[in-house]
Amino acid sequence: MTIAVHTLETAAEAAPGPEPRVxxxxxxxxxxxxxxxxxxxxxxxxxxxxxxxxxxxxxxILVRDPERSxxxxxxxxxxxxxxxxFLAADAHAIVEVLGGLEPAGRIAIAALGRGRTFVTANxxxxxxxxxxxxxxxxxxxxxLLYEAxxxxxxxxxxxxxxxxxxxxxxxxxxxxxxxxxxxLTRLSDGATFDQxxxxxxxxxYAESDSSRDLDGRDTEDKxxxxxxxxxxxxxxxxxxxxxxxxxxxxRIAADADAFGGVARLVGECLALDGGLxxxxxxxxxxxxxxxxxxxxxDNFIEVETTYNGTLGFSGPGAGGGPTASxxxxxxIRHVPHPPAPENTxxxxxxxxxxxxxxxxxxxxxxxxxRDLLMAEGVDPVLEMDDGCAGILRxxxxxxxxxxxxxxxxxxxxxxxxxxxTRFESGGFSSA
Amino acid sequence: MTIAVHTLETAAEAAPGPEPRVxxxxxxxxxxxxxxxxxxxxxxxxxxxxxxxxxxxxxxILVRDPERSxxxxxxxxxxxxxxxxFLAADAHAIVEVLGGLEPAGRIAIAALGRGRTFVTANxxxxxxxxxxxxxxxxxxxxxLLYEAxxxxxxxxxxxxxxxxxxxxxxxxxxxxxxxxxxxLTRLSDGATFDQxxxxxxxxxYAESDSSRDLDGRDTEDKxxxxxxxxxxxxxxxxxxxxxxxxxxxxRIAADADAFGGVARLVGECLALDGGLxxxxxxxxxxxxxxxxxxxxxDNFIEVETTYNGTLGFSGPGAGGGPTASxxxxxxIRHVPHPPAPENTxxxxxxxxxxxxxxxxxxxxxxxxxRDLLMAEGVDPVLEMDDGCAGILRxxxxxxxxxxxxxxxxxxxxxxxxxxxTRFESGGFSSA
Numbered sequence: 004m005t006i007a008v009h010t011l012e013t014a015a016e017a018a019p020g021p022e023p024r025v026x027x028x029x030x031x032x033x034x035x036x037x038x039x040x041x042x043x044x045x046x047x048x049x050x051x052x053x054x055x056x057x058x059x060x061x062x063x064i065l066v067r068d069p070e071r072s073x074x075x076x077x078x079x080x081x082x083x084x085x086x087x088x089f090l091a092a093d094a095h096a097i098v099e100v101l102g103g104l105e106p107a108g109r110i111a112i113a114a115l116g117r118g119r120t121f122v123t124a125n126x127x128x129x130x131x132x133x134x135x136x137x138x139x140x141x142x143x144x145x146x147l148l149y150e151a152x153x154x155x156x157x158x159x160x161x162x163x164x165x166x167x168x169x170x171x172x173x174x175x176x177x178x179x180x181x182x183x184x185x186x187l188t189r190l191s192d193g194a195t196f197d198q199x200x201x202x203x204x205x206x207x208y209a210e211s212d213s214s215r216d217l218d219g220r221d222t223e224d225k226x227x228x229x230x231x232x233x234x235x236x237x238x239x240x241x242x243x244x245x246x247x248x249x250x251x252x253x254r255i256a257a258d259a260d261a262f263g264g265v266a267r268l269v270g271e272c273l274a275l276d277g278g279l280x281x282x283x284x285x286x287x288x289x290x291x292x293x294x295x296x297x298x299x300x301d302n303f304i305e306v307e308t309t310y311n312g313t314l315g316f317s318g319p320g321a322g323g324g325p326t327a328s329x330x331x332x333x334x335i336r337h338v339p340h341p342p343a344p345e346n347t348x349x350x351x352x353x354x355x356x357x358x359x360x361x362x363x364x365x366x367x368x369x370x371x372x373r374d375l376l377m378a379e380g381v382d383p384v385l386e387m388d389d390g391c392a393g394i395l396r397x398x399x400x401x402x403x404x405x406x407x408x409x410x411x412x413x414x415x416x417x418x419x420x421x422x423x424t425r426f427e428s429g430g431f432s433s434a
Numbered sequence: 435m436t437i438a439v440h441t442l443e444t445a446a447e448a449a450p451g452p453e454p455r456v457x458x459x460x461x462x463x464x465x466x467x468x469x470x471x472x473x474x475x476x477x478x479x480x481x482x483x484x485x486x487x488x489x490x491x492x493x494x495i496l497v498r499d500p501e502r503s504x505x506x507x508x509x510x511x512x513x514x515x516x517x518x519x520f521l522a523a524d525a526h527a528i529v530e531v532l533g534g535l536e537p538a539g540r541i542a543i544a545a546l547g548r549g550r551t552f553v554t555a556n557x558x559x560x561x562x563x564x565x566x567x568x569x570x571x572x573x574x575x576x577x578l579l580y581e582a583x584x585x586x587x588x589x590x591x592x593x594x595x596x597x598x599x600x601x602x603x604x605x606x607x608x609x610x611x612x613x614x615x616x617x618l619t620r621l622s623d624g625a626t627f628d629q630x631x632x633x634x635x636x637x638x639y640a641e642s643d644s645s646r647d648l649d650g651r652d653t654e655d656k657x658x659x660x661x662x663x664x665x666x667x668x669x670x671x672x673x674x675x676x677x678x679x680x681x682x683x684x685r686i687a688a689d690a691d692a693f694g695g696v697a698r699l700v701g702e703c704l705a706l707d708g709g710l711x712x713x714x715x716x717x718x719x720x721x722x723x724x725x726x727x728x729x730x731x732d733n734f735i736e737v738e739t740t741y742n743g744t745l746g747f748s749g750p751g752a753g754g755g756p757t758a759s760x761x762x763x764x765x766i767r768h769v770p771h772p773p774a775p776e777n778t779x780x781x782x783x784x785x786x787x788x789x790x791x792x793x794x795x796x797x798x799x800x801x802x803x804r805d806l807l808m809a810e811g812v813d814p815v816l817e818m819d820d821g822c823a824g825i826l827r828x829x830x831x832x833x834x835x836x837x838x839x840x841x842x843x844x845x846x847x848x849x850x851x852x853x854x855t856r857f858e859s860g861g862f863s864s865a
Contacts, residue, residue, distance in 0.1 A: 046741075051600060251851065254853045275785065280783070285855045285856070287855050293748075310474060313749065314588060315746065317747075331600050332598070336596075344568075344666045353711040360689050385693075424718050425700075425715055
């Protein structure tokens, strides 16, 4: 599918609104995610101003080495390696994508203690110090936001925090680590563990030190955060049964296969009679399940509720773009009431060609379905004559919707009871 | 799984917080959804007060017949059949679950014109008058909220409005009508259309007049709302190619089957080069796709983005509980900053018994894996000796985690390189 954002936005761009409010942002960390965020803020600057009435201005970036070249160049005076200088920057919001407990924790406490908004992708920090940071935020009028800390671009934190608290959440389970899921997916394909890990690194899913991914600690951090949100359990305290992929990952996949299942590293937290139960471990799941069908570095989360059935959320669990998107959605919370969507005048035109299945009652048919299709410029690809049912079916080559409508009208005119159905095999672009 | 909400909440209930703020709610409509909302507000009253610091008070309920008996009895003086009397009630928030354009539209304009919060499950109203109502809201300081109007309890409106606006949404597609999906699922199972429709009615998925479901107008309304949110297109104006299930639904399912696919009624809106394209029509999708795997009355929505990959959202698309949950999540927006989760002290205990796969290196094994399992009180169910790989595998009967850990320790002591993996075949309760 072609990207057509510009087409859609042209009309609105022509009519400038009031001057956007400036939100000053300090960014701690300028690696993959930090770079993607800087790029996203730049790409979407006009759209954000128009839709939300705000403009983000970067006032400081904390880096290890200010001299290193960056994929998204920024003015050199923005960069600093001095935490104190970074904290002294006059920012409304502080974004932290350093990872690790320090200096991230110090930055968080400083930001929240001054009543600032602190946006983080740091799962280890929230899993260990979430309640402490939340208390610092509420004590000083700051805001603690961490959508990016769990499941990358999948808005699960927001859902648990805003949409689902009164649905009676009973359990959460899911695939929360892209590296291990990528490895398990490749093991099922026949790769060895070493091959799979090397590929995961090459694809950028696994860090050079992937021990926290492999032994399940990364998933454990995320489960602690989800259990805190859903059940109010102190994330740094309760027990999580954890078993990672470190030992014999090839055999886990082979054992699953031997019993007709698929191995997935599943994190879960459940409200049971005795209280909270949480685990991270390889689980053999049935091949048709949503867990088994979560492939590569994708994440999938299932939330079981009392009043709202079982909900599923899936999407990219990591990567610069998705994580930066999640951070941006937190930053945009500076606008407390999201505006209603504007009405953008929009051209409506469908240049796509789609494949179709056309079927007719064949009994008594005096026209050739093939000839009729071809007369309308539609190529039949596969014809099936179901004599028993008296139905003749044709699958067509992709053609414009108007052609298939002309075919349908002609068949209706001949009283052949046509049925027209679009044919595609999944994804958006497969028509 | 046993519901254990009370266990989890006991500790917090013992420590009362400050007096909750009262939010007065007027409810228009007291059928399935209205009744479920009244029940949910009652069930969750204490939890809502504790978590959000608010207490909802019903001040008026608009009904057709105040004399009819209700599954959730309320004081008789709350009920009125007079729209003017209903509108005169002193409410902070008005919830509308009547459906249809009038008197819902009149109630909406009156509520928003007085700066009130208007929460609705009415897809037809928003699809036709959304921008008008949004303008009334922003002109008078009111709020228009309609999470329940699309996909029941699946928080897709919230995601599109709050989480995804800057991800570069390129397309949305999904199964948005439970009645037709239930029918298509049953047709695939071999039921006739008439049987399937009768069952859908019996299960409460289809209304007695299901023409808006069957001909795709219900899905069209939802697609209009999603396209408005995602692309700013005036929902009452743009063209939607629509083809329903009304004619020859059995043949649609049979045609799909003949070509190895599964028929689903798919709604979609895409940003293409020429602008917006929207359609509601039966589509033959591949059996492994998320669309095909959406069964019965469930809904599924896929959002394709530029910066955030493809996201999936699934869950119950209709029904009293899910729709009432969505309404409640909108009502709770009265608390502008959702509080951080409290830390509830929580007992942690795992009484569950789970099934496992245990495998060992069989070469050189001098102990019997079966005997060792049984000595620890674990029943072996299925044993597989993979002589070529030198691996012996056993699937166990459900047992407590501690027993399988004892087995593992013993096998490690005997240097048999045990691999232990949980075995389950899908869902939460299947262990």
